[in-house]
Amino acid sequence: MMRLCDMQHGLSAEDAEAEREWVVECLAALRPPSVITLSQWSDKYRVLSSESSAEQGAWVTDNAPYEREIMDAISDPCVPRVVVQKGAQLGITDAAILNTIGYHVTEDPCPILVVQPTIAMAETFSRDRLAPMLRDTPALRGKVADPKSRDSGNTILRKAFPGGYVAIGGANSAPSLSGRPVRVVLLDDVDRFPLSAGTEGNPLQLAIARASAFWNRKIVIISSPGIAGVSHVEREIALTTCEFWYLPCPACGTQQILEWDRIDFDTLTHRCLSCAERFEKFEWMSGTGQWRAHRPVDERGNAVTSRGFYIGGLVNPWVEWDILRDEFVRACKANAEGDVELLKAFRNTRLGLLHQEEGSKIKIDLYLRRELYAAEVPDGVVVITAGVDVQEQSLHADVIGWGRGRENWHLDYITIPGDPRTAEPWEALDEAVYNRIFRCADGKCMRVKRMCVDSNYASDHVYAYTKPRQPRCIAIRGMGGLGKAPIAALTLSKSNRCLIASLGVDTLKEEIMNRLNVTAVGPGFCHFPRSDIWDEELRAHEPVNGYDIAYFEGLRAEQRIMKPKHGFKTYVWVKRLSQRNESWDDFVYALAALQLPHTGIKLETMERDVFTQLKSSGSANLGARPAAGVYISGGAPAPAQAAGFVARSAFGAVNRGVD
Ligand SMILES: [Zn+2]
16 A cells, blocks of 8 residues: 555656656747857857866857867757767867757757766766856856755756756666657767666667657767777767868868878978978968868768768867877887877877777797896896686696886796695695795895785685785686776675685786787886706707796787677687686786785885895705796795785775775
8 A cells, every 4th residue: 555655656746747848848849940050159158167178268169160060060950960089178078068058958948868978977077067057158047947946956967947958867877868758869978888888788879769759859979989899989970971170281272181190290290191291280270171071971872961070189279289299109108118008098089099909919939038037036026926827636826026117027937736625736835936935136035925816716725725815815806808907896705704806807918918019128028037058959948937838828828809799899818729828817817916906016116025135055945946847845934924024014995996
């Protein structure tokens, strides 16, 4: 009875609201359409707020002339859909999202849905972008009731105005995308949208479906592009007119798209593709630009009605070319050191271009590149980590020294035979890795500072080993998927409340692949040891410390390939048939160990992590290599709790993610 009552109550309120909105929509439909275009409206009414814009005061479309056609396409009743693939900070969110909202508030009221990548970003948009516009643009002031006033019916994610409303949703939340029909759908930064809103499917399609009942619907999609193949904006703009911004050469008048490759970094001039004359930015920008469609008709020969605009940062009136050049040079340097992220960001947000992820593999013969180490721990190593893979009949550990810029020296690759569900291999692991003393050239000693042990197999035995050794030794679990954080989460095991770090292994693998391809010794470079004994038959130096041909074959066992998923291209790591890949996994886990939160590992600034001076008498056997891949204790056992052995910082709160 109680439930029926509640239901009736809920339904009647909902009905009343629906009826009110129906009346509002009917009245709106009866209004004559506005004769003013969006750019005219913006020049006439829009005022930019100081806290949210590069400029403030009255809007002037002529300041960024490429915005005019984009805006007027939005207010053109014959254009159902407008897509913009853009660089960052070109003013497109103001032009295409905010001005469109303002226009509909005063000229053509109707229900509007704005979608941001997440609910949190939707709230930020409402507070930092929409509210200042409504406050500072006189034509809009007073049209939207202050949410603070009682009975305004307004919240941060819903603003009503006479004849319509703006609802703001997050692409990560299917409920915020569903609801009553809306006529205008504005999708901002769509390449930051998830491929699926929860389990409900493509968030773009969910939002766009809400406008399907309106003959005069309008869909606006804008974004800096992300990764080719998994980009929403790439897929959407391919169905439009595909228009590019052309500028005339100041000398010969040839219309052309400005391209990054034709900029000279010394003179900061752009070369004409026709007469080869060079001109500075202001000279190019003083010409009258125009949009030219590269796809005016579709594959069947029909005129394309949806308009799409590509616009990059070279024509950004607010960012000069010297800033772009400096960013690019920094990004190229990082890329050469194996860190591709800055270059990716430069292409996406500055140039407005997609990043082409390629299927990747190791391009260098690492076996032939091995080198003779001057000491067990070569100079340059600041800290040592280890990654341990657990197999049915063995443990495999890679012990790696790390220096500035994550230059790394592989120290010892250890195979411990034995069933991990028994005690023996774990005792051997203590001796071979956890308690082992590594010797530097100057006689100082180091130990493994952090060690990650895979817990996918024989989990309870792994937890039993790692828990008493936390936080120096942590159980980990790999999670696939593009774009996950290296340390995606920290949780506790159910059985014995042991810490488990979930690793975004695809992200870690991408970093390792990039670093393995670094060719210059220095930041990012990977060193592997060899012996000084020449093997005539192999035509190479004999292997040492477990870095034999099988190890390097293991590093080649995985590669990234493209694979379709949900209609998108996506990239997955695959293992080649019949290849062992423990060496690859161990490298991934040792890299993760470097990045665990609260470890105090700051490679760029920290001193070498040494703990004591070795007595010469005890040093003879330290670091001795076990024979035939079976680990045999070589050195004096280290006292487990001696001063300096105890990890300096313990993990703080669990489940906090990465710090
Ligand atoms: Zn020219």
